[in-house]
Amino acid sequence: MTEAGRNEVVAILGYGNQGAAHALNLRDSGRRVIVGARSGRGAEARAKEANFDVFAPAEAAARAQVVAMLVPDEAVPEAWGEVGAALQSGACVVFAHGFNLLYGALALRADADAVLVAPTGPGRVLRQVYERGDGLPAYLAGHQDGTGRAWARAEDYADALGCARARLWRTTVREETEVDLFGEQSVLCGGMNELVTAAWETLVAAGYSPEIAYLECVHQLKFLADLLHERGVSGLRRGISGTALYGDVSRGARVIGPASRAAMREMLEEIRSGSFARELAGEMAAGRPTILRETARAAAHPMEAARRRALGLPES
Ligand SMILES: NC(=O)c1ccc[n+]([C@@H]2O[C@H](COP(=O)([O-])OP(=O)(O)OC[C@H]3O[C@@H](n4cnc5c(N)ncnc54)[C@H](OP(=O)(O)O)[C@@H]3O)[C@@H](O)[C@H]2O)c1
Incomplete structure (x- = not known):
C-alpha cells in the first residue's frame, strides 16, 4: 500500500454484501475505514457490531478522501445526490460495478477521481479468501482522473482488498458493465x-x-x-x-x-x-x-x- 493510501480515510457507503467485506479487508490491511449507512437499518447495526464508526452516508462521504459507493446499483441514482455534493476536493469515488458510471449520468466534481474496482466474486468469498491470505482477482478501470492519481488510487484500493495477491485485470467501465x-x-x-x-x-x-x-x-x-x-x-x-x-x-x-x-x-x-x-x-x-x-x-x-x-x- 502506498503512503498516501495509508493516510486517507475510506468511507464505505452500504455495509452489505460487498461493503462489509471491503470494510473488513481494508481495515485489516491498515486502512482508516469508516462506514456510511442509513439510520435505524440493518447495515448500521452490523457495522457498529464490527466496531466501525458509522455516519449518515453524506456525512461519511464528507469525512473521507476515498468513498466506496457500495449500495445496490438501483439505489445509487437516488443516494448519489447528497453524497456527490458532500465530496471533498480531490476525493476518489470507487464503484464495484460500472453500471452507474456508464448509464447513471452522475454529476461528479471536476477535481475528483472516479474508478472501478470490481472483485470477481461475492463479498463473502472476497472476505474468506482474504482471511486465508489469498485474494480474488479484480477488474480495474478509470472513469475520471481529477487528481492525476486516479489509477494509482484504484490499484491501492484493490491492493488493500487483497485482490493484488491474485490478479488485477485492466479494463474499461464500458467493457466491465456490458460483459x-x-x-x-x-x-x-x-x-x-x-x-x-x-x-x-x-x-x-x-x-x-x-x-x-x-x-x-x-x-x-x-x-x-x-x-x-x-x-x-x-x-x-x-x-x-x-x-x-x-x-x-x-x-x-x-x-x-x-x-x-x-x-x-x-x-x-x-x-x-x-x-x-x-x-x-x-x-x-x-x-x-x-x-x-x-x-x-x-x-x-x-x-x-x-x-x-x-x-x-x-x-x-
Ligand atoms: N453482490 C455481489 O456479488 C457483487 C459482486 C461484485 C460487485 N458488486 C457490486 O457491489 C455494489 C454493492 O452491491 P451489494 O450486492 O453489495 O449490495 P447489497 O448487499 O444489496 O446492499 C448494500 C447495502 O446498501 C444499503 N442501502 C440500500 N439502499 C441504500 C441507500 N439508498 N442509501 C444507503 N444505503 C443503502 C443496504 O443497507 P440498509 O438497508 O440496512 O440501509 C444494504 O445492506 C453494486 O454496485 C454491485 O453491482 C456486487
Missing part, C-alpha cells in the same frame, strides 16, 4: 434458469417423474458447473462418460441453435445501446412490476414442490 450484464442475462441467471425450467417441463409433459426430472436436469448442474469451473469445457468433456460426451457434442448445438444465438446478439445490442438500462430504470420507477410478477410465478411453479420432494425437504 457483466450480458453474462448474467445470457448464461448465469437468465439463460440457466430458463434452460433448466424448460428441460424439466419437457420431461414432465412427457410423463416422467417430476422428482427424477428435477434431480437430473437441475440438481446435478452444480457437479458439472464445478467441473467446468475447475477444468474448462475440454476438461469437463474428459471427465464425463462416452455416452454423455456424444450426447453433448451431437445435441448441444440444437439447444443453443441459431435462434438462441440471434437472441444473444439482440440482447447484447440492447445492452450496448443503453435500452436495457432505460428499461430497468422504468421497471424500478414503476415499483418493479415485472420482477414481482415473474418471481411470484416462479415460486408457485410445480418444479419448486418437486424440488422439495426430491431432496426430502419440508413442504414450505
Whole structure:
C-alpha cells in the first residue's frame, strides 16, 4: 500500500454484501475505514457490531478522501445526490460495478477521481479468501482522473482488498458493465434458469417423474458447473462418460441453435445501446412490476414442490 493510501480515510457507503467485506479487508490491511449507512437499518447495526464508526452516508462521504459507493446499483441514482455534493476536493469515488458510471449520468466534481474496482466474486468469498491470505482477482478501470492519481488510487484500493495477491485485470467501465450484464442475462441467471425450467417441463409433459426430472436436469448442474469451473469445457468433456460426451457434442448445438444465438446478439445490442438500462430504470420507477410478477410465478411453479420432494425437504 502506498503512503498516501495509508493516510486517507475510506468511507464505505452500504455495509452489505460487498461493503462489509471491503470494510473488513481494508481495515485489516491498515486502512482508516469508516462506514456510511442509513439510520435505524440493518447495515448500521452490523457495522457498529464490527466496531466501525458509522455516519449518515453524506456525512461519511464528507469525512473521507476515498468513498466506496457500495449500495445496490438501483439505489445509487437516488443516494448519489447528497453524497456527490458532500465530496471533498480531490476525493476518489470507487464503484464495484460500472453500471452507474456508464448509464447513471452522475454529476461528479471536476477535481475528483472516479474508478472501478470490481472483485470477481461475492463479498463473502472476497472476505474468506482474504482471511486465508489469498485474494480474488479484480477488474480495474478509470472513469475520471481529477487528481492525476486516479489509477494509482484504484490499484491501492484493490491492493488493500487483497485482490493484488491474485490478479488485477485492466479494463474499461464500458467493457466491465456490458460483459457483466450480458453474462448474467445470457448464461448465469437468465439463460440457466430458463434452460433448466424448460428441460424439466419437457420431461414432465412427457410423463416422467417430476422428482427424477428435477434431480437430473437441475440438481446435478452444480457437479458439472464445478467441473467446468475447475477444468474448462475440454476438461469437463474428459471427465464425463462416452455416452454423455456424444450426447453433448451431437445435441448441444440444437439447444443453443441459431435462434438462441440471434437472441444473444439482440440482447447484447440492447445492452450496448443503453435500452436495457432505460428499461430497468422504468421497471424500478414503476415499483418493479415485472420482477414481482415473474418471481411470484416462479415460486408457485410445480418444479419448486418437486424440488422439495426430491431432496426430502419440508413442504414450505
Ligand atoms: N453482490 C455481489 O456479488 C457483487 C459482486 C461484485 C460487485 N458488486 C457490486 O457491489 C455494489 C454493492 O452491491 P451489494 O450486492 O453489495 O449490495 P447489497 O448487499 O444489496 O446492499 C448494500 C447495502 O446498501 C444499503 N442501502 C440500500 N439502499 C441504500 C441507500 N439508498 N442509501 C444507503 N444505503 C443503502 C443496504 O443497507 P440498509 O438497508 O440496512 O440501509 C444494504 O445492506 C453494486 O454496485 C454491485 O453491482 C456486487
